[in-house]
Amino acid sequence: MRRSLIGTAVLALCAGNAMAIEPFVIKDIRVEGIQRTEAGTVFSYLPVRVGETFNDDKSISAIKALYATGFFKDVRLEADGQVLVVLVEERPAISKVEFTGTKEFEKDVLVKALKDIGVGEAKIFDKASVDRAEQELKRQYLSRGLYGVKLVTTVTPLERNRVNITFAVDEGEIAKIKQINIIGNKVFSDKELREQLALNTGGWFSWYTKADQYSKTKLTGDIESLKSFYLNRGYIEMNIDSTQVSITPDKKDIYITINITEGEKYNVADIKFEGETFGREDELRSLVLLRKGSVYSGELLTATNKLISDRLGTFGYAFANVNANPDINQEKREVSFTFMIDPGKRAYVRHMNIAGNTTSRDEVIRREFRQFESSWYDANKIKLSRDRVDRLGYFKDVTIDTPEAQGTSDQVDVNLTVVEKPTGNFTIGGAFSQSEKFTFQAAIQQANFAGSGTTVGMELNTSKYSRTISFSQFDPYYTDDGISRSYEVYLRTQRPPALNIGSYTIKQKGGRISYGVPFSETDTVFLGIGLERSSIETDSTSPTRFQQYVTDVTGNPSGIGKAETNAVPLTLAWSRDSRDSGLTPSIGRYQRLNLELDVIGKQKYYRAIYEHQYYKPMIWKTVLALKGELDYGRGLGDTPYPVFKNFYGGGIGSVRGYESSSLGAVDSRYGDALGGAARVIGNAELQLPFPGSGKDRSLRWFGFLDAGQVYQEGEKLRYSQLRYSAGLGISWISPVGPLKLSYAKPLNAKPTDRLERFQFQMGSGF
Known part of the structure; x- marks a missing residue:
């Protein structure tokens, strides 16, 4: 005969030992009522075991322990002789969580968020957890400015002790900021102060920035911005007295009032x-x-x-x-x-830790460190280490922090965290013009190949007019001392892109190898040598410039035939890089000087290239980027400068708004751009963060002013011949590769110039 212990257990819980349970020795324990829960799970939570004496205290402990699991909504204890019988009624399991009417949030995101707080498929149903989930959903909608949201939660019982939970959402309309009032300002106008706020009453980019949607976090930031605005202008006693946020009864319009005391200027x-x-x-x-x-x-x-x-x-x-x-x-x-x-105690570095490098090997990052373990802490060396890792261009983000080493008072750990980005790049470039319609080019390159830090590139172009096969490799640490090595082998064939401009063929095949020797943290000198065989084949329809070159090389006055030359170019180069990032620089300089000289081959010449980039942060998170390039080439002795070494200008990377490679002199017979032995390029960009992108520098828009021109050998570099353009553009380091768009207006184009107002360049990462 069973004896029910539940009454005495509950009474004992409420009023101590008012009614005592007659103790007995447990010979066995039996669990009844379970459907999904394993009997072993119940036994594991029970604070009593076979062979123990069951009494009031253990009865209370057992009931408390089983209720605390959250698995059961009812627990009873009975005695069947000396067998303790545990009778439980399980809480229902959640079969499915569904949403209706949700537009502001992705359903998958909501399902995951609710599962984190205990409401999800296969979870135990708990009314309190569902209530918390409902409140969390409302909070999320309020954070998006949807103050009129209505939420109805339905719990539907199913067979086998399961339930479905459905959240029916009526999002309503987004509440917009109707007015922002600033009270108490006398020195600065309302307009000046509102310009300091991230929140506003709406504008052209509100669809993207959502700046007209109220957010408590944004308002807190705006209050700090107002304080900073006054403090930076001498108002040291400025104070925000109060802020009021009110919403209209229809929950569509929000009014914000900020009361301030300006104080005096110091x-x-x-x-x-x-x-x-x-x-x-x-x-x-x-x-x-x-x-x-x-x-x-x-x-x-x-x-x-x-x-x-x-x-x-x-x-x-x-x-x-x-x-x-x-x-x-x-x-x-x-x-x-x-x-x-x-100053505190002088500290030294205990450990240099690296995190986040899922592809790059530790040594690729660690060899850029200039701060070493077990040496004195040096803030400059730590910053330089971060900048050198960032300049590699392998990572989307590089951060460094120096926490105090636990258990010590004079040691720090240096933790460098990186976020990998795709370093493979399939690049296509193109433009649209009335004359050429759509044009493009392609190349493939893998930087940080297999996480080794080595760059491998291949260009393959099977175009009818410009065929190229090339392979290149760059190893920045060919030796442990940081001496780099690069080499390239190539085969290029070029023909005219249209039948009405004459016929010619240029073929070049060869290779080069170069070594870079670092002389300081920012300076590197490069020494290289190459071997190249070039040939130009012309006929009676070829452009005059090519026929003249054949005449100069072969002595054939007709200029028709084939001219072949061998070259052994020697290169001497220097670069200095102090930019904070190789991918999206905001401060620093980059300079490069390259001299190529051939005095051994039949075609003797030299060509020099000087490039200078300068970046300076400006107000409102803008960056001024100035870039200039001066290139000059000349033949040595009686030999002319090789036509296939000409410089070209026009398009993205030089002077936007003009067709790619179209600047300079043109062929007298066909009007083709010839390129030249000298080139001047200048670019000025004011780079601005895209609205709503925050600190993300991978997405920027910019205004630009370009200038440039190409000159023939022996021609004076007259700045009056420069071509100018101005315009706007967008640069985005997207998840699938870099993208650059520009729209330019040529400022002093001549009737013979070829124009392309819209140009783009994009790549595909892998």
């Missing part, structure tokens, strides 16, 4: 130092960006603190603490600062 009176300066006060003082008598700027003060901390970091003081204490004189409206310097 100038800097004096700068002092206290603490340990190691006798370098003059050096540290030179880092102070604030000047006596100048208007106070919070931005300059913060930058000064960082500069002093970084300088102390170069001496090994990784934990240096620099605080500027203000002394405000309200009568004179002046503020003095005392920089309190606490």
Whole structure:
């Protein structure tokens, strides 16, 4: 005969031992009522075992333990003789979670998010968890400005103790910011202050930025932006008194009111130092960006603190603490600062850790480090290490942090984290013009091949007019000392692209090898040698320039025939790269000087190329990018400059708005662009982050001004002959490869110039 223990158990839970259970020794335990849960699972949670004496305390513990699992909605204990019977009623299992009416969010995203909080397929149904899920869904919609959202949750019982959960959503309309009021401003206009806010009442890009949708996080950021705006202009006592956010009864319009007190404008009176300066006060003082008598700027003060901390970091003081204490004189409206310097203990690096490199080998990254383990901490070397890794171009993002090593007071770990990006690139370039319609070219290259840091490239073009087969390889660490090696072998054939401009054939085959020797962290000198055989074949319809070249080489006055030359070009080059990134630079310079000389072969010549890039960050996260290139070639002795070594201009990479390779002199018979022995190119870009992209530098739009021209051998480089263009463009390092679009307006085009206003270049990553 069974004895029910549930009554005494519940009573014991509520009122102690008011009714005692008659103790007995458990001979066996039996579980009844389970459908999905294994009996072993129940036994594992039970705090009692066979052979133990069952009493009030163990009855209470057993019920508490089984309820705590969340598996059961009812638990009863009975005694069948000396057998403890555990009777349970399981909670239903969730068979499926469904959504209806959702447009703002992807359903898969919602399913995953709810599963993380306990509501998902195969999870145990719990009403409290469903309520939390419902509130979380509403919160997500409110964060998107959908304040009129309505949510109905339906739980449908199914056979075998299962349920379906359906969230029926009526999203309503997105609430838009109708008005932003700023109260209390006297010095600056409402328009000036609203320009500092990320939130606004809508504009051309609102569909993308969603800046007209209220967000508490954005409003918090805007308040900080307002404070910074005033602090950077001397208003050290500026205060945000309050903010109010209200919504209309129909939940469609939002009104924001920000109440401020501007205070008075302050100038800097004096700068002092206290603490340990190691006798370098003059050096540290030179880092102070604030000047006596100048208007106070919070931005300059913060930058000064960082500069002093970084300088102390170069001496090994990784934990240096620099605080500027203000002394405000309200009568004179002046503020003095005392920089309190606490360098802390000198630190050294314990470990250099690398994370995120799923493809690149550790050694490819580690060999770029200039900070070493077990040496004194040096902030400059750590920054240089980060920049060198970023300049490799293998990663979308490179971050570095220096946490204090646990259990120590004078050691740090340097943790460098990278985000890999596809380093293979299949590139096509093209443009559209009325004369040529659509044109394109293609090449394939794999940087960081198999994670080794080696770049392998192959160009294969089977065009009827320009056939190319080439293979190249670049190993940046051919030796452990950082000497690089590159080589290329190629076979190129070129014919005219149309039948009405004459006939000719240019063939080039050969190879080259070059070694790069680093002389500093940013400077490398390259030495190389090549072997090349070139031939030009002409007939009576060939352009005059090619016929003249055949005459110069063979002595044949008709200029018809075949001219072959061998060349052994020697190369001497130098490069300096101080950019912060090889992919999306925002600061620094890049310079390259290359001299190619052939005094051995039949066709003696030299050609020099100088390129200079300069990047400077400007206001509002913009970057000024200036690029210039000057190229010059000439034949040596009585030999002319080889026509197949000509420079060309026009198109993306030189002067946008003009057809690719169309600038300079043209053939007198057919009007073909001939290229030239000299070239001048200049580009100025103002690069801006795309609205809503935040700190992501992979997507930018830019305005540009281009200038350039190509000159014949012996022709003076007259700047009056330069061609100019201006326009807008978009640059995107997309997940499938780089993409660049531009629309240019030629500013001084001549009637004979060939124009292409829209041009693009794109690649496919792999």
